[in-house]
Each structure stands twice: as C-alpha cells, then as structure tokens.
Amino acid sequence: MKLLEVKNLKTYFFIHDQEIPAVDGVDLTINKGEVVALIGESGSGKSVTSMSIMGLIDSPGKIMEGEILFHRNELFTDNLLKKSDRELQGIRGNEISMIYQDPITSLHPMLKVGDQVAEVLQIHKKMGKKQAKREAVEMLKRVGISDAEQRADELPEKFSGGMRQRIMIAMAMISNPKLLIADEPTTALDVTIQAEILDLLRKMGQEEDAAILLITHDLGVVAEMADRVCVMYCGKIMEEADAKELFKHPKNPYTQGLMECIPRIDDDRRKTLQIIEGYVPHPTDFPKGCRFSTRCPKVMDRCREELPELIEIEPGHKVRCFLY
Amino acid sequence: MKTEFAVNLGKKIFYQAIVLVMILVIILIASGIPTDFNVYYEYGQYHWSMSLEEVRLNIFQHFQGFLSGEIFDVVIAGESIGTLFRSAFVLSLKVLFGGTVLAFLIGVPKGILDSRKRGKSGTFKLLQSYIPLSIPDVLTVGLVQFGAIYLYYNDITFFGLGPIHFLGDESWLSTIYPIISISILPAAYMSRITASTIEDLYTKQFIITARGKGCSFGQILRQHMMKNIVFEILSSSPTIMAVMFSSLIIIERLFYYQGLGYHLIFFFSSYSLTPEQASAAFAVFIMGLAFFYYMLFMGFKGMKTWILPKIKES
Numbered sequence: 123m124k125l126l127e128v129k130n131l132k133t134y135f136f137i138h139d140q141e142i143p144a145v146d147g148v149d150l151t152i153n154k155g156e157v158v159a160l161i162g163e164s165g166s167g168k169s170v171t172s173m174s175i176m177g178l179i180d181s182p183g184k185i186m187e188g189e190i191l192f193h194r195n196e197l198f199t200d201n202l203l204k205k206s207d208r209e210l211q212g213i214r215g216n217e218i219s220m221i222y223q224d225p226i227t228s229l230h231p232m233l234k235v236g237d238q239v240a241e242v243l244q245i246h247k248k249m250g251k252k253q254a255k256r257e258a259v260e261m262l263k264r265v266g267i268s269d270a271e272q273r274a275d276e277l278p279e280k281f282s283g284g285m286r287q288r289i290m291i292a293m294a295m296i297s298n299p300k301l302l303i304a305d306e307p308t309t310a311l312d313v314t315i316q317a318e319i320l321d322l323l324r325k326m327g328q329e330e331d332a333a334i335l336l337i338t339h340d341l342g343v344v345a346e347m348a349d350r351v352c353v354m355y356c357g358k359i360m361e362e363a364d365a366k367e368l369f370k371h372p373k374n375p376y377t378q379g380l381m382e383c384i385p386r387i388d389d390d391r392r393k394t395l396q397i398i399e400g401y402v403p404h405p406t407d408f409p410k411g412c413r414f415s416t417r418c419p420k421v422m423d424r425c426r427e428e429l430p431e432l433i434e435i436e437p438g439h440k441v442r443c444f445l446y
Numbered sequence: 447m448k449t450e451f452a453v454n455l456g457k458k459i460f461y462q463a464i465v466l467v468m469i470l471v472i473i474l475i476a477s478g479i480p481t482d483f484n485v486y487y488e489y490g491q492y493h494w495s496m497s498l499e500e501v502r503l504n505i506f507q508h509f510q511g512f513l514s515g516e517i518f519d520v521v522i523a524g525e526s527i528g529t530l531f532r533s534a535f536v537l538s539l540k541v542l543f544g545g546t547v548l549a550f551l552i553g554v555p556k557g558i559l560d561s562r563k564r565g566k567s568g569t570f571k572l573l574q575s576y577i578p579l580s581i582p583d584v585l586t587v588g589l590v591q592f593g594a595i596y597l598y599y600n601d602i603t604f605f606g607l608g609p610i611h612f613l614g615d616e617s618w619l620s621t622i623y624p625i626i627s628i629s630i631l632p633a634a635y636m637s638r639i640t641a642s643t644i645e646d647l648y649t650k651q652f653i654i655t656a657r658g659k660g661c662s663f664g665q666i667l668r669q670h671m672m673k674n675i676v677f678e679i680l681s682s683s684p685t686i687m688a689v690m691f692s693s694l695i696i697i698e699r700l701f702y703y704q705g706l707g708y709h710l711i712f713f714f715s716s717y718s719l720t721p722e723q724a725s726a727a728f729a730v731f732i733m734g735l736a737f738f739y740y741m742l743f744m745g746f747k748g749m750k751t752w753i754l755p756k757i758k759e760s
Contacts, residue, residue, distance in 0.1 A: 176658055178654060178657055178658060180648075180649075208662070211660045211661070211662055212660065213660070214657070214658055214659065214660040215658060215659035215660035215661075216660055219658070219659075220658045222651060222654070222655060222658075224651060227650070227651035227652060228651050228652060228654075228655045229652055229655070230652040230655075230656070230670055231652070232673055232674075233669070233670070241656075241659060241661070241669065242659050242660070245659065245660050245661060245665065246660060290655075293655075293659065
C-alpha cells in the first residue's frame with residue numbers, strides 16, 4: 123500500500139537572479155513499512171527532496187510545482203503542498219519525522235535532551251510536561267541510552283555523536299510516525315558507530331511499522347538497509363529498482379559508474395580505484411539533454427540534445443537512458 | 447580553579463576601583479573650577495577672570511568639602527544638596543527603570559515582527575527601527591514633546607488618565623512622557639538585536655530540527671530562541687545603558703522633569719545661585735551620576751564578561 127507519492131516535484135533556488143533547479147521533476151513512491159534509499163552524489167538534490175517533503179524549504183528556495191501525496195489511510199490522501207503551514211506542523215514530527223545528518227548541531231545546546239524528546243509529545247499528543255517526560259525517558263531507554271532517568275536531564279554536550287543520533291532517533295520515533303526520513307544519518311559518525319545506528323533505525327522502523335526514506339551516498343548503507351533504491355543525479359531520478367536488482371544489474375551508466383566505484387575487499391590491491399570521469403555540472407549550467415551526458419562513457423549524439431524519460435524497463439525497474 | 451577565578455575577579459575589581467577613583471578625582475577637579483572662571487581676549491591680550499591660585503584654592507576646598515561631607519549640607523533654595531540629590535536620583539531612577547521596561551516590551555515584539563516580515567513588507571518594517579537609531583535623540587525627544595503638547599491642548603486622553611501635562615514632575619503621570627522618550631532609542635536597538643538574533647538562529651540546524659518536530663513559530667520563539675534573545679540583549683546592555691544615560695539629560699531638561707540631568711544643566715546655567723553653590727551642587731550631582739553610571743556599567747559589563755558565558759557554558 124502506497125504511503126507517500128512524490129509527483130513531478132520541482133524545487134528551485136533563486137540566487138543572484140539565477141534559477142537553480144535543485145530538484146527537477148522528481149517522482150518517488152514509498153510504500154507502507156518499506157525502506158527506500160535515495161542515493162546520489164553531493165548536490166544531486168537528495169536533501170532538498172526530503173526538505174520539500176517536510177515542507178521546510180525556505181527562501182531563496184521555492185517549490186515550483188508537483189504533488190506530494192501522503193496517504194493517511196485507504197480513504198484519506200493529503201497533498202502536502204496544498205497544506206497550510208499550520209496543517210503541516212500537525213504532520214511534521216507526528217506522521218512524518220526526520221533525522222538529520224549532523225546530530226551534534228541538531229539538538230538545541232541549551233535544552234535538556236529529555237525535554238527536547240518530550241516536546242514532540244507535548245505538541246502532538248497534548249501531553250502534560252511530566253507525562254511527556256516519562257514517555258521520553260522510556261523512549262531514551264529503548265534507543266539504548268543507559269541511566270535514561272538521570273541522563274534525560276543533561277544537556278546534549280554531555281553525549282557523544284552516536285548517543286546524540288540515538289536521541290534524534292528517539293525524538294523522531296516517539297510519536298510513532300508513518301514515515302521516517304533519515305538524511306544521511308551515519309555520515310557524521312564514527313565508522314564503528316554507524317552499524318549500531320543503522321541497526322537501531324531498522325529495529326525501530328520494524329517495531330513501529332514505519333516506512334523509511336534513507337538518504338545517503340553510502341552504497342554500503344544502502345545494501346544493508348534498503349528494499350528499494352532511487353538514484354539521483356543533478357536533480358533528477360536516473361534509476362529506480364529493487365535494491366538487490368540494482369546492485370546486480372544496474373542499467374543507467376551513472377548507476378553503473380557508482381557501483382564500480384565501490385572498493386571490494388577481494389579486489390586486486392594494485393588495481394586503481396574506479397572513478398566517474400569529469401565533474402558534476404554546475405546547477406546553473408546543466409546540459410540541454412541528459413544531465414549525465416557530459417560524463418557518460420556511453421554518450422550518444424541524441425543524449426546531448428534530448429532529455430530521456432524515466433521509463434519502466436522491467437516490473438519495478440525504471441531507468442532514464444536512451445540505451446533502453 | 448576556583449581560587450584562580452577569585453584572584454582574577456579580585457584583580458579586576460581592584461583595577462576598576464582605581465579607574466573609578468581616577469574618574470571621580472578628575473570630575474572633582476573639573477567641577478571644582480569656579481563657574482565664573484573665564485578666559486577672554488581683549489585688546490590683543492588674553493585675560494583670566496581670576497588667578498590660577500584662586501582656582502587651585504577652590505579645587506582644594508572642593509576636595510575638602512567633599513571628603514568631609516560638608517558639601518552635601520550646602521543649602522540651595524531651602525534644601526540641602528544631599529536632600530535634593532536623593533529626590534532627583536529617585537526621579538531619574540523612575541525614568542531609567544520605566545524606560546528600560548518599556549523598551550524591552552516594545553523592542554522585543556517589534557524585533558520579532560521585523561524578522562517574520564522579512565521578504566514581505568520587511569524593508570518598511572526595518573526602517574521603523576533604523577529611523578530612531580539614525581536621527582539625533584534631541585529630535586526624537588522633541589517629536590514626543592510635540593505630540594504631548596498636541597494631545598494636551600486638544601484634550602485627547604488615553605485610558606481615562608485625563609490630559610497629561612507635558613512639563614514638570616508634579617504627579618506620577620508626568621513620568622510617562624520622559625519614559626516614552628527615553629525608551630524609543632533602546633527599543634529600536636533591542637528590536638534590531640532581537641530581529642538579527644532570530645534571523646541568525648532561524649537557519650541553525652537545531653531550529654530546523656524544532657520545525658521538523660512540528661513546532662510553530664511561537665513555540666520555537668518561546669522554547670528555542672528566547673534564551674538566546676535575552677542573552678544577546680543583556681550582552682548589549684552596556685551600550686543600551688550608555689544611550690539611555692546620554693538621553694536622560696536632554697529628556698529631563700526638555701520636559702522640565704527635575705531629575706539628575708535637569709539639575710546638572712540648571713546648576714551650570716542658573717544665575718540664581720552663587721558660584722560656590724552652583725559649583726558644589728554640580729560636583730555632587732555629576733559625581734553621583736558618574737558613580738551610578740559606572741556601577742551600573744560595570745555590573746552589566748561584568749555580567750556580559752563573567753556571568754553570561756558561565757551560564758552558557760553550564
């Protein structure tokens with residue numbers, strides 16, 4: 123059952139009279155309880171997509187067109203882009219939650235962590251401060267904060283990066299959201315902590331039956347977590363497929379390039395690491411045709427002139443490329 | 447660690463006490479110069495209205511009178527200088543305190559409105575804060591007085607208070623206009639501080655997290671920003687206070703409100719007092735004002751340098 127449908131989402135930024143199409147016609151579907159990974163290089167529009175879903179795009183950014191359909195249940199569907207800010211406040215943190223890349227800066231430095239977690243319940247469940255705090259302590263225990271009763275009264279500076287990300291997860295999951303957006307949740311963390319946080323995310327998602335939109339550029343994380351993967355490049359979805367299928371049979375030359383970049387433990391050590399040649403084009407200077415045409419090893423004349431559509435080549439496998 | 451802190455604090459207080467004593471001595475010397483002392487140019491030559499020996503003697507007597515406390519007993523218009531100073535000090539304190547409270551009550555909400563209107567009618571809103579900051583304070587006070595005169599002569603009243611006279615200090619109502627006048631500049635200042643703090647905080651990741659939790663602007667403001675706003679305003683309090691003290695003299699003089707500032711100008715310019723009376727009274731008032739300002743300034747500065755960072759750290 124579909125939970126969230128993003129249709130033709132266009133989010134542009136207007137800086138110094140220049141139009142920057144950060145997200146340019148993105149289509150995305152997330153089903154109930156599913157883990158969807160949105161991958162791509164830095165600047166490909168992953169985070170802007172997630173912020174658009176949350177309704178947190180500020181000036182100079184603007185959502186130009188599209189639909190974000192949130193299926194509350196079989197009967198009720200809301201287009202989040204038609205909602206007022208007040209209505210969105212009732213959805214944010216309640217039905218759709220988000221955790222961010224940097225747990226160090228995501229928590230208010232002058233507020234106790236317990237209060238920051240409890241605030242969600244006070245806003246959305248209209249709980250009293252004491253009851254919300256009790257629930258927050260329970261949630262902190264669930265995400266693995268030891269001595270939660272005492273530590274709930276401490277400021278974020280007393281916690282390590284990994285612990286702070288656990289607190290962020292507690293904050294995001296305390297209201298039992300239907301969708302959790304995790305924007306590069308392990309990027310700022312020590313490698314040894316990353317697996318713990320991913321495990322916790324997966325466990326919490328399963329326990330609460332929440333869908334997860336996982337934004338990352340770490341293909342290892344994707345392989346570990348995702349049911350389905352969408353590959354973004356320069357504001358467009360280049361390929362979408364089941365995770366296993368995508369890793370086994372990447373179709374788009376960009377996805378293939380990404381896969382080849384992953385170093386493997388059994389690789390010949392003398393072999394040079396693969397890279398995708400060239401640079402990501404500047405957002406104000408995207409090529410006329412396919413956005414990847416300036417770097418694609420299989421580029422054709424047509425690619426430079428026309429933008430290919432995202433077409434379904436197999437059930438559940440969509441590709442944006444003239445080769446298919 | 448605590449001992450080191452105490453030693454550092456002690457040193458600072460000692461240095462500041464020396465600075466305060468130096469300032470007071472300089473003021474006492476300056477105010478000890480007789481008010482009828484003059485240097486003039488006549489027939490191609492400079493002349494002194496009295497000998498330097500007389501000036502030196504006057505300064506010396508001034509010091510003696512001040513240190514023995516006799517200076518406070520000098521009688522002016524039937525009241526001792528000490529009594530006059532106390533009543534004037536209370537009047538000035540009312541204006542300063544009322545002005546601070548009013549400035550906070552106007553400035554913070556105005557700053558909040560300015561920051562929220564950014565990109566809409568922002569430029570006009572911003573100008574409302576910039577105009578009072580950019581025009582001379584005497585003009586601001588003059589405009590308030592002009593409004594007060596207009597209201598008085600047209601019998602326009604608010605909240606059933608009746609017509610408020612635009613001069614004097616007979617009733618508590620007379621404090622209203624000086625308070626309004628003294629609060630305008632600090633209110634504009636606080637408004638800019640509030641607006642810029644909100645603008646600055648609004649892009650911080652923890653505020654984005656709060657918005658992501660579903661907090662409304664009001665909740666973000668109360669729970670996540672107010673501490674920072676108050677911190678910023680308190681950090682700027684030495685500057686705000688300097689602005690208020692400089693306005694105090696003008697305001698009290700223009701509104702004929704007999705606080706410290708009014709008396710300072712009166713003593714210096716009145717012909718109804720003997721030079722000795724004027725000099726003694728001026729010395730007491732200027733020393734009192736300087737001492738009061740210095741203590742307040744150091745209190746706020748100490749809070750900015752020592753207490754606020756400690757609270758932030760803890």
